[in-house]
Amino acid sequence: MRKKAITLIASEETYKNLSTFETIDQLNETVRTYKEMLSTELNKTCVAVLDLLHRYSAKYTGVSFLRKNQIGELIGKSRRTIIRACKKLEELGIIRQYEMKRNSDMQQTSNAIVIQPLEEVFGSNHQNVTQEEIENPIVSSSKKMEMSHQENNLYSLKQNIINKRYNGDETEFTSNRVPKKFKDLASNFYDSANTIEELWKVVKCATSKLDYTFSEITDMACDSFRQLVRQIKKNRIRKNIYACYWGIVNNILDQMFYEERYELEKELGVI
Template identity: 45%
Template structure:
């Protein structure tokens, strides 16, 4: 989660809004729940529903504290923190650390539900207390076509393993699409006791398997997710047997 000093105020919440209408917000949440229906746990879906329910005043923005969310879904604060981190890693939400204007002490985070097509909508970062931003792009403005091949667009996100990114970048050349494939690997292997290097290796092997059948596939990412799931499960079970017999 990005840690910056943002003053909690109506102006800030209005700046963070990601939707123009409640209907757009509702449709986006439905799309996320459909897209990740096999990956999200019941608790994660419940938290998303709570964030959705309390994001009506500032469309897409809620500012419930983790304790309150926990009480509403019957889970501990620690569990809610983990759930929000996972929703953020999947690209469903973004969290902003907030401070009260009265005493500059930390208050509840603003939790923003992101549009499903983030490249089609520019979401403003709120004004920070340290220094103002220059030439901020107006919220919800379509990006110009001339910006699609800039260094910023092709830079590797820090949360994607280098080996995985390098392979897919040599075939795809789209950071957004590479992010989608890594989210699939991360979400599918989330509850398995696998090291990051193992996850990356599974993702790479699954990509080659998918690539060999690419012309036959209507939805490559769906096929890819299935391959990752099978490979990860096989590796996980093999590891369990090795632990039993070697122990």
């Protein structure tokens, strides 16, 4: 049976409904975090495209209407290169593209390209698949990419555990900004200094505005890493390891916050 096509009419109401952020500050923080957290996944063209979409997403926060040709002209790349870059950004969950049609003649017009909130990529809770996602081939392709990331992460971790072969331990070259306790733990499973540094960068981004001591942050990071290893061994990783680790870190930070609030309310006699 042929699937029913999904049609979005280009209108102000549609653009408002597609908007994913309440404020420009939220959008700015999200784009900054994507570029920091996924720096190993994004090439220069992807970053340039993301920056351009960011700049042109102010009227309806997070939504832009640039054609691929326009994007290519603005950053000096071919249309084909821009299509590949947008596909990569979509596979990572950073953006989502919607085909739009004019209400006057129902002919296709510029796609709406929507920057997704952090929860779409780094959220730990699996969201239910909507009927729209089932019918949208772009989403189907994205799911296949997530499964591929999952298989690669599991294989990589198992191989590192089984075949712990070092010709001079690369983790010795890990940045001194990474605490030794965290480096020693992570190096039992990953022999890449870059991987360990990227995992620590997740922690720094998540705790940058929180008032915890360095020791508390390090302990939390180690607890989160242990949970990450368990998730990988149980084959529960939907995206890359950094996305999963982001979700785990934020869950533990939430638990710490509620525990501290409970203790404070208890001391004050509120409960």
